[in-house]
Amino acid sequence: MTTLWISILGVALASAAIKALGPVLVGGKELPPSADAVIALLAPALLTALVVTETFGEDGHLVLDARAVGVGVAALVLALRAPVLLAVALAALTTALVRAFG
Amino acid sequence: MPFALATFVLGISFGVLARSLGWGVVAPIVFSVIAFSGSAQFAVVAVLGAGGGALAAIVAAILLNSRFLPMGVAVAPFLKGGPLRRALEGQAVIDASWALASRGGGRFDREFMIGATLPQVAAWISGTVIGVLASDVVGDVERLGLDAIFPAFFMALLVDELRDGGQTIAAALIAAVLSLALVPLVPPGVPVIAACAGALLGLRGRSS
Numbered sequence: 280m281t282t283l284w285i286s287i288l289g290v291a292l293a294s295a296a297i298k299a300l301g302p303v304l305v306g307g308k309e310l311p312p313s314a315d316a317v318i319a320l321l322a323p324a325l326l327t328a329l330v331v332t333e334t335f336g337e338d339g340h341l342v343l344d345a346r347a348v349g350v351g352v353a354a355l356v357l358a359l360r361a362p363v364l365l366a367v368a369l370a371a372l373t374t375a376l377v378r379a380f381g
Numbered sequence: 382m383p384f385a386l387a388t389f390v391l392g393i394s395f396g397v398l399a400r401s402l403g404w405g406v407v408a409p410i411v412f413s414v415i416a417f418s419g420s421a422q423f424a425v426v427a428v429l430g431a432g433g434g435a436l437a438a439i440v441a442a443i444l445l446n447s448r449f450l451p452m453g454v455a456v457a458p459f460l461k462g463g464p465l466r467r468a469l470e471g472q473a474v475i476d477a478s479w480a481l482a483s484r485g486g487g488r489f490d491r492e493f494m495i496g497a498t499l500p501q502v503a504a505w506i507s508g509t510v511i512g513v514l515a516s517d518v519v520g521d522v523e524r525l526g527l528d529a530i531f532p533a534f535f536m537a538l539l540v541d542e543l544r545d546g547g548q549t550i551a552a553a554l555i556a557a558v559l560s561l562a563l564v565p566l567v568p569p570g571v572p573v574i575a576a577c578a579g580a581l582l583g584l585r586g587r588s589s
Contacts, residue, residue, distance in 0.1 A: 282429065284408065285435040287415070289439040290416050290438070291412070293446070294442065295472060297450055297453070298471045300450060301450055301471060302470060305457035306464075315487040316487070318580070319487040319583060322479075323542040323543065323553045324577050325448055325556070326480060327554075327560070328556050328576030331556075331564075336564045346529045357536060363534070364386070370526070371525065371530050378524060
């Protein structure tokens with residue numbers, strides 16, 4: 280039980296510290312234009328990595344399973360400008376169907 | 382906020398998962414209240430569930446959440462007040478709110494980000510409570526395809542970003558290749574941080 284509580288408190292403190300660091304250090308200063316250009320590309324880079332790792336990652340290796348089909352369907356309908364909630368629901372439904380009948 | 386619904390469902394799955402590992406009722410709920418970080422909390426579930434210790438669990442969570450460092454740097458110029466207030470406002474940085482508050486060209490909408498985070502935190506905590514209490518009823522979250530919700534959701538935010546074209550697409554491609562290559566080689570969380578290198582493309586000047 281102690282291991283669990285140490286983990287919980289440690290993660291909460293570390294998470295708060297990580298989130299505080301950027302805003303405290305950078306402060307209200309204006310950033311140089313080159314930094315702005317890099318920061319503008321952070322969102323697409325991070326989002327891509329999150330999609331890739333949560334779709335294909337499984338315990339430290341790459342897998343191609345029902346999730347990939349579900350997320351693929353979501354990408355397709357999003358490209359056709361479907362609303363976000365519909366795309367997310369279709370991803371879950373497709374993944375569940377592939378698992379049930381695949 | 383449609384994202385609060387996805388967060389709510391994910392909170393339920395966290396509660397169910399934690400309960401199935403014998404965490405009891407109180408610990409998962411306290412965890413969601415003080416950490417409110419889905420990725421870090423699922424990482425702790427994975428490490429402790431696989432027999433790992435507290436240190437391994439904390440390191441895994443730090444690696445995963447270190448993405449909030451560049452995110453915090455990005456929003457920093459738009460936050461208000463002294464160091465303490467800025468540190469507090471920085472707590473509002475969570476994936477969905479940060480991405481939704483991005484106004485393109487490196488600009489961020491501070492009020493929108495904080496306003497988007499509050500309902501998500503509420504959804505995450507209430508989802509955890511329901512998951513912990515109803516773990517027997519909900520059953521297997523994977524059978525329902527619920528684990529596809531978060532990548533699909535990130536995909537939605539990404540598709541919006543990619544409509545900017547040009548360097549955005551190139552940066553995303555670099556990030557995709559880096560994270561795919563690194564997943565089998567390094568601990569979970571590291572590929573997401575390393576993929577940020579794709580953003581260094583911005584140093585080459587703007588082409589779009």
